Amino acid sequence: MSQRLKLYVSEVMAGIDADPITKGRIAEDLLTSLTERAERSSVERVLAESGAPWEMAKDYMNGLYGAEAGPGYADNEAPYYGYDPVSGDYYEYKSPLTVFDLPLVHIKFRRRGWFFGGAPAVAKGIIAIGDVALGVFAVGGVAAGGISIGGLSAGLL
Structure with a gap:
């Protein structure tokens, strides 16, 4: 497993605001998906096709809370x-x-x-x-x- 893929996943996870269990599942699924794609292609190509980590994090956040959620979404009213x-x-x-x-x-x-x-x-x-x-x-x-x-x-x- 490539260190570059692990670094990419950790950068994506830094942009996701969710509970630790959800973040763990997302990280595991994302790493598995990227690793499978890298077996058929190069790591550089997979990372280039995936886009910037903040873009992928935004896509995950939109999937979790909806595109209209924006900042202050979901249960963030409580600490x-x-x-x-x-x-x-x-x-x-x-x-x-x-x-x-x-x-x-x-x-x-x-x-x-x-x-x-x-x-x-x-x-x-x-x-x-x-x-x-x-x-x-x-x-x-x-x-x-x-x-x-x-x-x-x-x-x-």
Whole structure:
């Protein structure tokens, strides 16, 4: 099994917001499908035909919640405490109210930071709080926005 296929699947999974069981099934099915296709063709060709990881993640999200769902879909009104096998335990909350396709409030933290092998938890919203926060009001370890507070921050204030 190709490491490139595994990396592609992990990048796709980073763009999918679902419970860990659903994400596990999607990852397993996607990896199996890509591996079968790579046996008949080259890995490079399979990856080129599959498109960018974020596009595939968007397609899966549309399949899970419908194309009209957009940000703030499904059960995201409640905070989610979960485990992501790639980057460890995390907490996430997205408000159902959106402004310009961004949630009004997005909070996302990981127990293990990216310095310890995990992926950074990026919060994007009008009010963003997280390991990495991007928003009009941003608070986090790395923060960028109109008003930002953080260890490393960039903004108007």
